[in-house]
Amino acid sequence: MPRRTDITSVLVIGSGPIVIGQACEFDYSGTQACRVLRDEGIRVVLVNSNPATIMTDPEFADATYIEPITPEIVTKVIEKERPDALLATLGGQTALNTAMALHEAGVLEQYGVELIGANVDAIEAGEDRQRFKAIVEQIGAESARSVIAHTLDECLAATDELGYPLVVRPSFTMGGAGSGLARDETELRRMAGAGLQASPTTEVLLEESILGWKEYELELMRDKADNVVVVCSIENLDPMGVHTGDSITVAPAMTLTDREYQRLRDISIDVIRAVGVDTGGCNIQFAVNPDDGRIIVIEMNPRVSRSSALASKATGFPIAKIAAKLAVGYTLDEIPNDITRETPASFEPTLDYVVVKVPRFAFEKFPGADPRLTTHMKSVGEAMAIGRCFTEALQKALRSLESRDAQFGWETTDVGVAEWLTRAEVPHDGRLRDVQQALWAGASVDELHDSTGIDPWFLDQVQLVNEVATEVREASELDRDLLARAKRHGFSDLQIGRLRGMPEDVVRGVRHALGLRPVFKTVDTCAAEFAALTPYHYSSYDEETEVALRDEPAVIILGSGPNRIGQGIEFDYSCVHASFALRERGLRTVMVNCNPETVSTDYDTSDRLYFEPLTLEDVLEVVHAEQAAGPVLGVVVQLGGQTPLGLAQRLKDAGVPIIGTSPEAIHLAEDRGAFSEVLGDAGLIAPKHGTATSYDGARRVATDIGYPVLVRPSYVLGGRGMEIVYDEEQLARYMREATEVSADRPVLVDRFLDDAIEIDVDALYDGEELYLGGVMEHIEEAGIHSGDSACVLPPVTLGRDLVAKVREQTLALARGIGVRGLLNVQFAVAADVLYVLEANPRASRTAPFVSKATGVPLAKAAALVMVGDSIADLRAAGVLPATGDGGRLPTHGGAVTPVAVKEAVMPFKRFRTVEGRGVDHMLGPEMRSTGEVMGIDANFGTAFAKSQSAAYGGLPTKGVVFVSMADRDKRNMIFPLKRMADLGFQVLATEGTADVLRRNGVEAIVVRKHSHGRGPDGELTIVERILEGEVDMVVNTPSGQRARADGYEIRAAAIAMDRPIITTVQQLAAAVQGIEALGRGELDVRSIQDWNAALRSEAGER
Amino acid sequence: MKALLVLEDGRAFRGESFGATGETFGEAVFNTGMTGYQETLTDPSYHRQVVVMTSPHVGNTGVNDEDPESGRIWVSGYVVRDPARRASSWRATRSLGEELESQGVVGISGIDTRALTRHLRDRGAMRVAVSTEDTEAASLAERVRRSPEMSGADLTGEVTTPIPYVVAATGTKRFTVAALDLGIKRMTPLRLAERGIEVHVLPATSTAADVLATGADGVFLSNGPGDPATADHAVSVTTDLLGRGVPVFGICFGNQVLGRALGLGTYKLRYGHRGINQPVQDRATGRVEVTAHNHGFAVDAPRDQVFETPFGAAEVSHVCLNDGVVEGLRCHDVPAFSVQYHPEAAAGPHDAAYLFDRFSTLLEGTR
């Protein structure tokens, strides 16, 4: 059956900002879908608020709307574009829920838009846990005993039947938001409360606990002719009770006989048919009782999911791509398998290797957050590794996490077996290492199986690793056989070095001298039954390598590894663009990365893909293999963020050519001392600063710089461990708690610039000319990490001459450092003085935002500059605008050209303290956001309003605002609050704040502080009022020091109630403009292609 | 202990001994299944073959007493990259290593099984030896070249049951079927029995008269090892039964036997189909089923049109979508059909189970 001819345009909904539980895997799937649909000659209309995605690049859709993914906005897009169909199964839960809302609102019917992929009924059947259980029963399978509840009382009643512990799960949520394991009534009350909140249908499911059972996932595809294939089976190493997103997972399933596996397969197929997913992918989760094999169906997702991305990368079977083809009418047998080209997609991939995925967490950034892993997802990213055996894949995966304590180690500790066993018992980040340590300390596999529930086969494999470690440590000499054996089980040169008490590079030297190197095998979907034409490689210490020779020169691009706070999809975006640009320029591109969620690890993004950890050792081996295969121009390290940048010098020392900015230049920017000289030579100023290794030292520096100061450990990323210190007492505390302070790791002390405006700049430099990509004005003042503060482009309040100064200084820095390619600079303006905060000689988090906002492909241009093109060349070639740049954006009073606002999305809501209270919503110099959205419109107010509704619920246009301001902010709050009162808002305030407002003629009602408790006549405290839903917006700027208890309670309550929280006075001002804009009338939508055209014609006119 | 694997073209792999020690010869073939090693090992169709598992970890779930497809392990040698050190399954009663050893099956582990598989894919299935005794590649290769070929091998006699036996129908008996045991798997009679069929499993040497003597409503031609070109007896029995209008259903080797009875030829595939992920299309419905395969030979039949046979018109009912190999035959004028793959699916997906229903329908119709 050929593709449907009745579909000429399709609306694709993306998944919005990166949040925990919904990361860039949906950019990967969405991008694939858009490509496929366009290849089919179908007009693609896309809605996604996330500017950091590849899919929102103008060339991936015919009309791209970077707008909030809300039913209202999407309705507008539908009105305007009139698509024939809506594809909502590739944009995660966000897209699915939006599609459902559009259906319920009758919009789809009204405009005759057909929901393709999964229809409404299938989505409901799959997502509504109650209906789903009925289906499971009807096909003769079993699901956990459960009770559905819509109120707390119903929940409590249910415990009679189910008993504790029990699992609380809201319907229609993603990543297990609001779900949890309740051990007693208090926990149940809390979780059920949150759960009912989280569920769009205020419905929770209470379920019998099957903690400790084996957990599996199957990925399926079905076409409209009812052909079904199982793409991949995934086994969770962590048993039931830990969300699959937080579990270490393994493909294929390792501990099932064929009979059990086929039973899972049969059930899956019956389920997908009964649920009625007509075409596309779906994922089904199972629990298997390790004692008798009893099978329980946990859930199904009638859409492409995080696991589908993993399964695609693990097998080479591109689920999203094929789902899109199936959605427009093809059948599986009509679609060729990309990798073999000979055989069709209607088969089931078979693996001759093992894939291990490990999660990456960020608990260190959320002090107080409960680090125990449970049924809702807490990880912020993941790394995947491929090996020919489990031990190899596991150790590669662990080192891909780039955190030293993730890897196995064999130091002797004084912790006893019993202690290790208890530590391993409760699931937490790094649990597997505790398991390994327990075995190392002498615990038996069976003891660990009892305490963790982890399958003995996996435990024995960890034991095997320990045994090899012992051999390596005790052997009289490190001969070839022993070294080969260690490498075969995934030991890194570093680990072997630690075991033998020798440096990593000595081990490497010995290894190379013995001619011992990894070979590179191919992911081919068919275990070598057919020849593979797609060079998707992984390393293994085996006999035969499969890297093909080539004549054309190649460029190796290093990706950014697992997503983490501070280094995420934005960097993958730049890597992918570099690959596209260099391929167009006739070069062969080779991608190295280990993040399965990304577009960069899609096998057809680059000419060759190496799915490898980004450690020096692994990268050197890839380089060696490619140099043996043909000419290599060099390695690109400046696009993947800090990870590859950190490798630059050592790669160069190993004789590997680095493309673009040289390691020496990078050092000039990264090293404090060197950087000060660069600044000095260029006559630029940085905030006064010094370094200290002791409290006394720090006190001296601080007193002569003057408080407040900003302190931080040296060599940090994402503002890790950064704190604003207002006095000696706080400084003493910081120095006491500051970890690893030493002579060579001093604490950096900077003058903290109060009330300074922060400016972010992305620029391109070719050695001659500077192209200013964009000048971004932060909404929040300096002191809020650039990654966490909203910013606007073009800057709305900066004067022309200031921008000119920014341009001069950026140029001076680019020259001084010796940049070839991208440069990101953060400035701060205080009292009309322009300070340089830092310069990053690499692609920045903001590069994609700038590209979208100005309609210029910065990363592409950067890649071309790195290989020798000049900015003049690029202007001539039309890659960059013929004249002008991002620092001279046409500003027609904002009439026809866009103003873009970037807003950060914070994960606070996902975390709770051990007691189950929310973690504090506080912005600071340490970055905490997981993602971002963009609002774009003709004026700042509207753009800001859009960014807010895209980032969270959005700003209220009327109702009640609660205000509690720090003294230093009281003056600046008056004007905006007066305006809000005029707009009809009722203002509640704490006493002091209310006073000031009244004195300035703003009507304000005093409310009781939390700490004062209820009033004599039972008047509610502010916290209670927020929880009662009486407040629509909370403005609370913490006074100077740490947030006061009240502040915390208030913000926690606001988070619980999903109300906007404003924590800086600048945000307040922006919010008021947004509210005004909303008041002026509803939001309009306009495609990026349109905005870009406007920009170009404007530029042309000048 | 060290072990050595040498192919007839001289390519050698050195690894560790796995299972029994000693020396073994056979045809090197690879199996791409990720599950079901117990079923594979005990499938008589693998008689005289040294099986290379492409899946690296084998033995993880140990060995139990329910899953074997026959009374013993048939493979002549076993090649695995990473044998499990510890079996983990509530059904396991012993480890795979122990089982291979106790049944005297010589194996090798720790070699680059993917390299070996690619070699066989490119050069075709060939003879091989695995030895823990001769560590001299050249001399072992010499002896490999003197070992018997699979082409022309008549192995039926070595795998068939010596005496007839009956598998009772589960539930009420609806039909009687005589199964000609050319190397039958345990699961097949069970699948028939599940459908109310009483199965009389007969030795391969049985005659048409023996078959009819069971009062059979139809005959089943089983899977089995060896070169179908040598199966003259089974072919003549089948020809005789077709002549009498007895319903016939064949699987794997049985498909080739029916093919020959219809006057079609058979040929050896370069490296065969051995796995449980093969896409086969039922040309009548267009539906694709994911199926279990284990065949090194195939039937040579015109795929594009209905063709004439001594028993009237017939057609190719199923093809493998990977390489277009004939996977099934259907007669128009006599009640007979067969498939080259394994609907009993042990190991493997259950997509093709409907074929057993087709057979009962056929029996129904010719009552």
Ligand SMILES: Nc1ncnc2c1ncn2[C@@H]1O[C@H](COP(=O)(O)OP(=O)(O)O)[C@@H](O)[C@H]1O
């Ligand atoms: N009844 C249960 N008992 C114990 N753990 C459970 C139970 N149900 C689910 N889980 C655990 O919670 C995790 C999340 O549940 P799931 O239904 O997959 O929600 P989500 O939609 O967030 O993926 C599962 O991966 C599993 O480990």
Ligand SMILES: Nc1ncnc2c1ncn2[C@@H]1O[C@H](COP(=O)(O)OP(=O)(O)O)[C@@H](O)[C@H]1O
């Ligand atoms: N001297 C300073 N005064 C005020 N704020 C500062 C100062 N230095 C840094 N900051 C704030 O801290 C944030 C993080 O500092 P930065 O040097 O950019 O570290 P990172 O390398 O993590 O980006 C900046 O975005 C800025 O808001």
Ligand SMILES: [Mg+2]
């Ligand atoms: Mg799940």
Ligand SMILES: [Mg+2]
């Ligand atoms: Mg910064």
